[in-house]
Amino acid sequence: MLTSAHTFTAYVPADRQQVWDWFARPGAFLRLAAPWGALQPAVEAKSLRDGEAVLQAKVATAKVPGARWVAKHQPQEYIDGHQFADVCVSQPFAALTQWRHLHRFEDDGDGAKVIDRVTSRVPRGQLAPMFEYRSRQLIDDLAAHARAAQEWSATPSVIAITGASGLVGSALSAFLSTGGHTVVQLVRGEPDANSPYEQRRWNPDAPVHAMLDKVDVVVHLAGAPIGSRFTADHMAAVRDSRVGPTRRLAEAIAAHGGPKAFVSASAIGYYGSExxxxxxxxSSPSGDDFLASVVREWEASTAPAADAGVRTVRVRTGIVQSARGGTLALMRPLYESFLGGRLGDGKQWMSWIGLDDLVEIYHRAIFDADLAGPVNAVAPQAVRNAEYSKQLAATVHRPNLVPVPGFGPRLLLGDRGARELALASQRVVPAVLVDHGHRFRYEQLPAALAHELGADPRAAKADASG
Structure with missing residues (x-):
């Protein structure tokens, strides 16, 4: 296979130095990496001049020999504020791809041009979706930070995050960091000296108030995964990992007196499943099933912070759409293997949210002083499960032929788990966000799926409206 040179140019409505600074901060690697790829960010380069970045195979393909991509930055091609370059140095990818990537930043009127010149054996058709994704992420992220500064007077702040290694926490950490904020990750184990972010020890059973020193806002995302068989032990873990730790963290925030806001994860499970x-x-009442009771207690546990005058936001999250995790990551391989189809009768409502839109909702909760109380973090347009299945199949160019009967989820999750998770029907609307004039990146499901899976969101949006 011959080596070819390809150039991709993005026009960014921001100052060149601002764009360069975004790239140079921790988190840019994750924000730019295509989420649908078999290789995902594992180590971020500490320097654009001479650092090393590592992509690692996902767990499903980790046994493939040599599934590790190491990109070595080239100091001889580094020009501060204008240019950096990297070369793949790990085998077998170095020999197979002959990868060389020059990143160039130029002034362009009132904005900037980001020019990516790639020399490689990888065909242009495989590269184009990756660079289109990178362009969208860069432009949309910079625009979000500009709006925050203008509309909410957001200034560089120190944000402490629990659950920062999870799907949402890692994306939020990267988004905030590249936007110029300082991220402090509150971790249960020993802080990692090699982390690109500052880490402080957090004991959920006995938080130390000093961990909140110089912190402006606390974002609380930690909690045991819900998606498992609803045994007594699992249900206890779901409750105990949320209620007590949240209350003790809220008490620590109130006692410390430093943080101005407390943003806590919650879930649309609050409303019940049917x-x-x-x-x-x-304003809708809470439901009467297990998850609804857990979410009620979880939200009530934030009261010590709110009672102390700390602005408190409870983010009731819908079904997160990301190729890196959650429902979409589980369903995608089934559809790609021609095994995709609706769950049950497919009539149940799914209230979903794209990962990048969820990150922006947290961003708003952190800085918008007018936002407090419960906030539904869902897209404006819920869909039925049958429609979700149809759109996912269309995005990955596969048929939608193999419906999963209701007993399938029951075998995996038990009767209660299937009823409250896989087969739950919740038609939730983001009324508070709409009232605040919030702008979503992806209001419709086809565009959100296309963005996450390497298709063209503009074409998907046009198809949906047509």
């Missing part, structure tokens, strides 16, 4: 076509907004 509502038919009823529209649910933040």
């Amino acid at each position: 509502h038919g076509d009823e529209l649910l907004d933040e």
